[in-house]
Amino acid sequence: xxxTKNKTFYDPHPGFLGAAVxxxxxxxxxxxxxxxxxxxxxxxxxFLTPIFEAIGGTLVEGNNFILFMIQExxxxxHCYRLIRYRE
Numbered sequence: 001x002x003x004t005k006n007k008t009f010y011d012p013h014p015g016f017l018g019a020a021v022x023x024x025x026x027x028x029x030x031x032x033x034x035x036x037x038x039x040x041x042x043x044x045x046x047f048l049t050p051i052f053e054a055i056g057g058t059l060v061e062g063n064n065f066i067l068f069m070i071q072e073x074x075x076x077x078h079c080y081r082l083i084r085y086r087e
Contacts, residue, residue, distance in 0.1 A: 007041055007085035009034040013068075023080045024055050027068055031083045041085065048082075 012031035016022045023031075030051050034044055044066065045059060052059050057070035059082075068082040 004040045004042060005087060006038050007044070007087055008036075008038050009044060009083050009085045010036065011084040013080050013082050021078050023068070023082075024057075024070070026051050026055060027057070027080070027082060034083055044083075044085070 012035045013023050013028065015025070015028040027048075030048055034047065037044075041061065045061070048059055048066070052068060055070065057068055060067040060069065062081070064086060065084045066082045068080045069077055071077045
């Protein structure tokens with residue numbers, strides 16, 4: 001069953017802190033746009049999907065956060081806690 005209960009999105013990734021490679025600017029902007037919104041997780045993922053597909057990354061739902069992963073051509077993977085959410 002799909003959980004359509006609204007979530008509050010907050011604490012977007014700052015784009016550079018703690019990462020060896022900065023978060024792609026388009027993902028940073030998308031996380032900032034979601035911050036403060038109260039929408040379902042499905043709506044948030046639907047908003048992010050075209051952006052991460054254009055970049056070539058992957059989104060993963062974690063425990064109250066959305067994770068963005070991208071892999072370099074060398075095979076090195078970078079993971080970012082994109083944004084948190086709460087009910």
